[in-house]
Amino acid sequence: xxxxxxxxxxxxxxxxxxxxxxxxxxxxxxxxxxxxxxxxxxxxxxxxxxxxxxxxxxxxxxxxxxxxxxxxxxxxxxxxxxxxxxxxxxxxxxxxxxxxxxxxxxxxxxxxxxxxxxxxxxxxxxxxxxxxxxxxxxxxxxxxxxxxxxxxxxxxxxxxxxxxxxxxxxxxxxxxxxxxxxxxxxxxxxxxxxxxxxxxxxxxxxxxxxxxxxxxxxxxxxxxxxxxxxxxxxxxxxxxxx
Numbered sequence: 001x002x003x004x005x006x007x008x009x010x011x012x013x014x015x016x017x018x019x020x021x022x023x024x025x026x027x028x029x030x031x032x033x034x035x036x037x038x039x040x041x042x043x044x045x046x047x048x049x050x051x052x053x054x055x056x057x058x059x060x061x062x063x064x065x066x067x068x069x070x071x072x073x074x075x076x077x078x079x080x081x082x083x084x085x086x087x088x089x090x091x092x093x094x095x096x097x098x099x100x101x102x103x104x105x106x107x108x109x110x111x112x113x114x115x116x117x118x119x120x121x122x123x124x125x126x127x128x129x130x131x132x133x134x135x136x137x138x139x140x141x142x143x144x145x146x147x148x149x150x151x152x153x154x155x156x157x158x159x160x161x162x163x164x165x166x167x168x169x170x171x172x173x174x175x176x177x178x179x180x181x182x183x184x185x186x187x188x189x190x191x192x193x194x195x196x197x198x199x200x201x202x203x204x205x206x207x208x209x210x211x212x213x214x215x216x217x218x219x220x221x222x223x224x225x226x227x228x229x230x231x232x233x234x235x236x237x238x239x240x241x242x
Contacts (some may be wrong), residue, residue: 001044014163032109033070033241038063039147039225040082041137042119048085048092049113060089063228066112075107082115082124100124110241112221116147117180119219123149125180129240131219138190140214144174145182147223148233155179158224161196162188164207170196190216197224197233204233212237 038061049059056071062192080103081096098115103126105111110129117123131141144160158177163170173195174181174183193212197205212235214220219240229235 006182007132026132029108030075031072032075032107032111034073034105035067035070035112035239035241036061036195037066037112037114037223037236039223039239040115040117040119041121041226041228043084045093046085046089047082047115047122048083048089050096051081052091055091056147056174060085063186064234064236066238067094068224073105075105075109078105080113080124080126080235082122085117086214093153098122098124100126112238112240114147114180114223114238116225117149121149123180127221129219129221131185131240135187137216138217140188140190140213140220142188142193142212142220143183143185144177144222144224146177146179147225149179156199158204159198161198163196164194164210165196165203167194174215177224185219188214190214195222195235197235205235209236231233 036056036059038047040047041063043063046060046062046148047073049056051073055229058067058069074136078101079101082098083092083094083096086093112127112129114125114127116125146158148156150156159175160173161170162173173186177183191213193214195210196203197210221238221240223236223238225234
């Protein structure tokens with residue numbers, strides 16, 4: 001049975017600009033915000049993340065988990081690492097098994113660092129969560145990211161449809177989604193949204209297993225990840241930093 005795991009969504013509108021009176025001072029941020037997500041399979045314990053060689057507090061995560069809060073990182077060139085976390089969840093147990101070096105973070109930026117692949121071939125990706133524009137009271141935005149790299153020697157490339165095949169019309173959202181390259185954000189109506197995920201011509205998630213409840217004003221990054229211990233796949237909503 002395939003399953004959909006829904007992370008708590010943001011409860012405030014993402015697109016409302018903060019403002020104050022003319023006499024209030026304006027603070028310019030010199031840091032970026034970063035959330036971490038562990039999409040690496042086959043680890044016996046938790047995986048942990050580092051930023052510029054320093055362990056990110058709270059980033060000891062089991063597969064399919066994201067950090068509950070976002071870390072801050074200085075703007076500019078930043079390097080990330082991922083490896084097995086120690087028993088106390090306070091550092092890496094040995095050296096990093098994957099690194100992502102010299103990434104440019106923007107002051108005030110909003111990012112997610114994700115892993116994909118197995119413990120023997122993990123890969124890190126930096127996702128930019130920048131959004132623009134405005135939404136009406138009954139709208140959210142959604143995008144998908146492929147964090148299920150391959151089956152055997154064949155690379156997995158996915159197609160996402162809005163709707164359920166065989167149960168009414170469907171609309172193509174994106175095709176041939178490469179690993180670690182998120183689709184563009186698309187506007188969706190809030191509430192229950194059914195999707196269909198295809199690998200080639202094979203449906204890997206559909207119906208109740210691929211139905212998400214989207215809340216007004218939220219930006220939703222939906223990760224396509226394998227379901228450990230089976231050949232099934234699951235969808236996990238990774239919250240944007242608020």
